[in-house]
Amino acid sequence: MSIRLIDGFATTAALAEVFSDAEILRAMLRFEVALAAAQARLKMIPQSAAAQICKIQSIEASSLAEDARASATLAVPFVKALAERVREIDPGAAAFVHWGATSQDLLDTALILLLRNAREILSEDHARLSRQLRELSDRHAHSLMLARTLLQPAPPTTFGYKVAGWFGAVERSWQRWSHAFDEALQLQFGGAAGTLASYAGRGPELAREISKELHLADPRAPWHAHRDRLASLVAQCGVYSGALAKIARDIALLMQHEIGELSEPGGESSAMPNKRNPSGCVVALAAAAHVPAFVAAFLSAMPQEHERAAGGWQSEWPTIAGAIQATGSALAAIADTIGRLTVDPVRMLVNIEATHGAVFAEKAAMLVGNAAVKEALKEKTLRAALAPLLTPEQLDNIDHPEDYLGAAEFFRCRLLEN
Amino acid sequence: MSIRLIDGFATTAALAEVFSDAEILRAMLRFEVALAAAQARLKMIPQSAAAQICKIQSIEASSLAEDARASATLAVPFVKALAERVREIDPGAAAFVHWGATSQDLLDTALILLLRNAREILSEDHARLSRQLRELSDRHAHSLMLARTLLQPAPPTTFGYKVAGWFGAVERSWQRWSHAFDEALQLQFGGAAGTLASYAGRGPELAREISKELHLADPRAPWHAHRDRLASLVAQCGVYSGALAKIARDIALLMQHEIGELSEPGGESSAMPNKRNPSGCVVALAAAAHVPAFVAAFLSAMPQEHERAAGGWQSEWPTIAGAIQATGSALAAIADTIGRLTVDPVRMLVNIEATHGAVFAEKAAMLVGNAAVKEALKEKTLRAALAPLLTPEQLDNIDHPEDYLGAAEFFRCRLLEN
C-alpha cells in the first residue's frame, strides 16, 4: 500500500501498510480465530465449529466502514460478514462466531496487534538512528562550533557534544516509549459488561488461552473504559517526536546558507534550480507537528462513560494510528538525514571567528568582571578591549575555542554511555 | 472511494472522495492547465505548448507520495511526471509546464479547489440539518420537559426551545464558517519569492487570468507564508463541530434508559441483542472529538518562516483535510439522527412529575423566599411543604409545568428567526 497523497508527510509507506484495511481485517480475523480455537480447546464450543471458523482466510473490506456508521462499531458488520462466510461452509458453525465476546474485545485486541506490528518498524528505525547518532558524535568529538542560545552566538562547544545531546534525548524517550508499548500490548477481553459473564466462571481461563494464542500479555482485568495504558503510549509518541523535531530544527538552522555548517543532500525546488532544501528536516518537522495534537485528542477522550464509552472510545483509532504514523515518519526522516549529513568543521570555525571573540566575553568576565567586559566591548573587539586588563598569557589564550570547552567531552561521553 | 477502516468515524465516503488521490491529482492538474492556458492567452508561452499541456487528462499517483519525501514537496514529482507526459506528445512543450510558478502556488491552489468541493457537500448537509431542526422545534413547541443543569433537574422548558437553541448555535456557526470559506477560497500565485518576478511585470495580470480560469477570487497579493485565512477556516470547523457535539451529547443523555425521552433507530450491539445504541450520536461525538486538536495543530503551524516555511506549511494538508472531514462526518451523523429522532413527550412529563415538584422550588422561592423553601423541602414534597405558606390558588398552580415556562416560546421564535 502506498501513502495517500493527502497524508503528506504524516506517515511512511511501511506504517501506512500496518494500518491498512487488509491488516486491520487480518488482525480482527486473528482475534476471532484465536477466540474460537481457545474456546474449542476448553471445550466451550464444538471443535468442528472452531475448525470451520479457523478456515476463513480473509474478510473483504467492501462496505464495512460505511456499514459501521449504522451501529457505531466496525465490529457489528465485521462479525456479520464473518458469520456469513462461515455459514456458507457450515451453517451450524456460524452461531459460534464471536461467541460470548463483545465489540470492544475484538476492536481493542485488533488494535493491539497492529501496534505490535508498528513497534517492530519503529524499533528498527530507532536502532538505526541511535547507532548513527552515536557514530556521528564520536566522529565529531573535537569539531569545534558555536553554541547558540536564543539564536545568538554563545561560547564554543563541539558538534560531537551537540549530537550526544540529541542522542540522549532520543534514547531516553525511546526507553519510555518502549516501556509504554510493553505495558499497552495486552489482550482486551471482558465481554459485554467486562465480567465475562457469558462464560460463567470460566472467563479468566479463556482469557489466558486467547492471550497465549496471540502471544499477548493477559491483563489483570479487562480494561474497556480505562485507557491509561494506551494514553501513555500515545503521550510518549509526543515526547519522542518532540526530541526528533528538536534535531530537525537544529539541522535546518545550521543548513541556512549564511551559517552553512551542515547540509543534507536535500531536495530540489520546482522553481529554483539552485536550491538544496533541508528536505529531511522539513519532512520530520511537518510530521512531528501533528503529534502534540493527537496526544491532546487522545487524552481528551479519556473520560469514557461507564463500561464502554459513547464517543470517546470510538474516536481513538485515527488518533492513535495518526500519532504512531506521524512519529514514525519523523523518525524515518531523521534517521535518513543523519545518515547522509555532511558536516563542515571549517565553516564551524569560521563562524566562531566571525564573532571576533565576542563569545569569549564570558571567559573574560570570569577574569575581570562582567561590568568591565561590557564596558570594554562597547567600542572594540574583545582582544583589543581586554589588552589593558589581562596578563599577556591570559590575553593570548582568551579566544581559543579549544581552551574554553569545559566539560564538553566529559558530558558527551556520559550521554553516550546511556 | 470508500472510507478507510482506520479512519473510523472521522470522515464520510463523500468527503473521503474529495481528498482522494484522484481528486488531488485532478486539482493539481487543473492548476497547471489553467496556468498554461492563461499564459498562452497572454502570449507568455506558445499557444501550441499550452494546447499540449491542456490535453493531459490525468496523472497517475503511482509513487508520487513516496517521491515527495525526497524533495519535501509533492509538487516536484508531480511536475516531473506531468512534464514527462507532455514530453511524450511534444518534447518542446514540456519546458512550459509549471512555467515560472512555484510548488506552493500549485499545492495551495489545489487545496483551495478541494476545499471548494468539500464546501458543497457540507453546505447541503447543513441545509438539511438546519431545516430538520427548525421543523423539529416547531413540532415540539409545546412539548414540556425538564431543563437540566449540571445534570440535575431544573425548572421546565420545552423540547422545541431546546431544539431552537441547537439550531441557533449551528446556524450562527455555519454563517461564520461559510464566511471563512468565502475568504479562504482564493488563488495562490506568487512564484518562487512571492514577487512573480519570473513574469517580469506581468505577474498580477497573469494571476487575474488564472483566477478567472479557476473561478477563484484573486487575492490582493500572494499569501505563501500567511495562513490566517485557512487558519480561520479550520478554526471555524472547531466551532461548528462543537455545536454539533453539544447536540449529540444532549441526545445521547436523553436516550439513557432511565430517562428515555428520545431515541434514534440506533445500532445493534455485537454482544447484546437488547441494545439500542445512540449510534448517530456516538459517531458524531467520535468525529467531533478530533477537531479541536486539528485546530490547535493548524494554529501551531502558523509561525511559518520567511517566504515559505520549513515544516509548518508542509504539515497542513492532513490537518485541514482532517478537520473538514471530521466536521463533515459529525454533521452527516447529526443530520441523519435528527431526521430519524423519536420524541416521547409522555415520558418527558413523567420525568417532570418524578421530581415531586422539587423543580418548582425556584417558583416557590420567588413567592416565599429561598430559606423557607429549603427548610420546608427537608422533610416533605414541595406541595406538602408549601401548604402552610401559600394561598390555595398559589398552591394549586405551584407545580404545573405549563405555567412556569417564562419566555421559552418567545425565545424559541427569536432563535428560529435567524
Added chain:
Amino acid sequence: MSIRLIDGFATTAALAEVFSDAEILRAMLRFEVALAAAQARLKMIPQSAAAQICKIQSIEASSLAEDARASATLAVPFVKALAERVREIDPGAAAFVHWGATSQDLLDTALILLLRNAREILSEDHARLSRQLRELSDRHAHSLMLARTLLQPAPPTTFGYKVAGWFGAVERSWQRWSHAFDEALQLQFGGAAGTLASYAGRGPELAREISKELHLADPRAPWHAHRDRLASLVAQCGVYSGALAKIARDIALLMQHEIGELSEPGGESSAMPNKRNPSGCVVALAAAAHVPAFVAAFLSAMPQEHERAAGGWQSEWPTIAGAIQATGSALAAIADTIGRLTVDPVRMLVNIEATHGAVFAEKAAMLVGNAAVKEALKEKTLRAALAPLLTPEQLDNIDHPEDYLGAAEFFRCRLLEN
C-alpha cells in the same frame, strides 16, 4: 496588580489587571447592581431594596475562590457575601439580591464585561502595531533583501514587501477578532432554566433593561450552554497570535549573528556580557505558544450538557482569560519590537551577494531552461556558468536584484490598502 512570576510572558501587567480579583468582583457586582436597578425601574422589586443593593461599592475576595469549590460555582459564595453586606444595612433588601437570576447569568455577564475591558487594551496595541508596520513597510519599500524559502535563499524581495505581508495578516486577523468581539459581547440572562420563568412573562423586558444598564447588546435569547460566540472569539485569538508569532519568528531569524539584517535593542544575558538577545521576539513567541492549546481546550469544552454544563462551562474562565492575555502579551511584545527595530539594508545586500548569483538561477532558468542552469551551476558561479548561454546584456543584468523584483512593490501597496 503586577504579573505573577509563574505566568512568565503569558500576560502583561495591564491584562493581568483586567482579570484580577478586584476587577472580577467589580464586574460581578456591576451585574447585580444593574439587575436590581432594572428590576426596580420595572417595579419588580421595591425601589428601596434596589437602592440599598446599589450602595454596595465592593465585595471582598477573602475565601470566595475556596468556597466556590463546595458549590462548583463562584456565584453562590459571591451572592451570599453580597446579601450579607446588604443585610447589614437593610435586612429586608437582602432577599432581593440576585432576585430570580441564576449563577450563569452573573458569571457569564461578568466575563463579558471583563472581555470588553480587555478589548480596549488590545485595540490600542493593535492600532499601534498596525501603524508601525505600515510606516516600516513604506520606509523600506526599496530595501532589497533575500526572500528565503525552507530557510534557504530565494530570489530577492524587498523588506517593505515582507513587512506588508506581516501587516496584511495581522490586519485581517484583527478584523476577524474584532468582529468576534462584536458578536460575543452580549448580556447573558436566562434564569435557572433559560426561560426567565421566575419573572413570569416579563423576562425579555427585564433583559432589555439590564442590557441598557450595562451598555451591552441584548441577545436573541439566553445562550447558557451555547458557547459558539465565545468559542469563535477564543479561536480568533489563535489566528491573531499565529500571525504575530510569524513576525517574531522572522525577526529572530533575521537577527541571527550570521544574518544580521535586523536587530532589536534586545536583552542582556545573565552569563554572557556580549549577548544581544531577540528579547521581544522571544517574549512574543513564548506568549503565542500558549494560544493554540487554549483554543483546543475551549473547543473541547463546547459539548455542554443540556441547559448548563457539568464541567465544560466551569472550565472556561482560565482558558479564555489565558487566551486573551497570551495573545495580548505577544501583541505588546511585537508592537514594542517593531517600534524599536533596526534594519540594516547594507547587510541585506551583502547577503544577496554572498549567494554568488545562485538566487537568480530561476531568472536564468526562465531564459535558458531549468536543466541547463542546473548543469551549469554544478561547477561555477551563476555568472560564469551562464556566460556561454546568454547575450551580453542578459548576462550583465542577470544578478541585479533590483531588476528581479517582479510585482513586489505592486503587492506591497495592495496589502497596505487594507
Added chain:
Amino acid sequence: MSIRLIDGFATTAALAEVFSDAEILRAMLRFEVALAAAQARLKMIPQSAAAQICKIQSIEASSLAEDARASATLAVPFVKALAERVREIDPGAAAFVHWGATSQDLLDTALILLLRNAREILSEDHARLSRQLRELSDRHAHSLMLARTLLQPAPPTTFGYKVAGWFGAVERSWQRWSHAFDEALQLQFGGAAGTLASYAGRGPELAREISKELHLADPRAPWHAHRDRLASLVAQCGVYSGALAKIARDIALLMQHEIGELSEPGGESSAMPNKRNPSGCVVALAAAAHVPAFVAAFLSAMPQEHERAAGGWQSEWPTIAGAIQATGSALAAIADTIGRLTVDPVRMLVNIEATHGAVFAEKAAMLVGNAAVKEALKEKTLRAALAPLLTPEQLDNIDHPEDYLGAAEFFRCRLLEN
C-alpha cells in the same frame, strides 16, 4: 496565598501556594545560595563572599516580572536584585553572585524545586484517594448494579468492581507519574553553553556539590534544550487527570436524578433551592479539562533551538505549573468526593429490574441464540419471551443478576492487588 478567582477550579490553595511569587523567589534564592556554598567549599570563590550571599533571606518580587520582559528572562532582574542586596552588605561579594552560571541553570533548577514541593501535596492526595477507592470497592464488592455501555443498560456488574476499575487506572497512572517525577527532579547546571567552561575543568565536580546541597539527583549532563524528562512529567499529568475525569464523569452520570445510584453532598444552586449538584465531579471535570491542552502546549514547545531556545523554553512555566495545578485540583476534588460518596444499592437493584430482564438478553442468547432472543424480545419481556425456549430451571434463573456476574469479583480482587 489564596486562589485567584480567574483560575476557577484550575488549582487548589495549596498548589497555588507552591507556584506563588514567594515560593518561586525562595527556590531561585536557594539555587544561588547552594551555588555559592558549593563554590566556597570547592574554593572557587572566597568563603566570605559565599557567607554574605547565604545571608540573604529573601528577594522582593516588586517589578521583577515586568522587568523580565526586557531581557526575556526572569533571571536577569533577579540576579541583579540579589547582587544589589549583597552589595549593600558587602560590595566585594556581589561579584560572586551567580558566578559562572547561566539563566537557565537558575530557572530550571528553581522549577525543579517547586515541582518537588508540588509532588508532596499530590502524593498525599493520591494516597488518600487510593485508600478510599480500595475501601469503597471492598465495601461494595457485592452491590449489584447495571453495567452501562454507550450509555445504555448492559448485563450487571458490581459497584465494587466498577470502583476497582477506577482504582486500577488511577494507581497505574500514579506509578507512571511518580516515575516521571523521579526522572525529572534533577539539577540543571551547564553554564552559558552547556559545557560549564567558566569553571575550567571543575564543572562536573561543582555540579555534584550543588546537587548534594539541594538534595537533587545530578544528571549525566546538562539538559538545557532537551526537555523530554519534563515533557514526560507533563504528559503523565494528562494521563492521570484523564483517569480522574473518568471517575467524575461516571459519578456525575450516576447522580442524575433519574438514575440516583450515587450522591455527593454537592452544592447549592444560586437559583434553585432544591438542587444538589455534583459539585466535586464538576470541579474535577472542569480542572481536568485543561490538562490535555497543557500537554500539547508543552510538547509543541519541545523543538528548542540549539543550546537554549528562543521562545519554546520561555513558554514552559505557565504550562507546566498549569498542568500540575489542574491535575492536583481534579485529584483533590475526586478524593473529597469519594470520601463523601453516598451509594444507594437499593436504587441500583431497582434500575436493573426496570429493564424488565432485557439486560439478560446476552445470557439468553448464549442459551438459545442471538436471533431467537431478538425475535422474542420484540413483543414481550425477556421472561415471557423465553418461556417457550428454556427449561423451567433456566427460566427461573434467567434474570437474577447475582447469577450473571462472571468473573467480576475475581477481576475486582486482581485490580486491588496492584
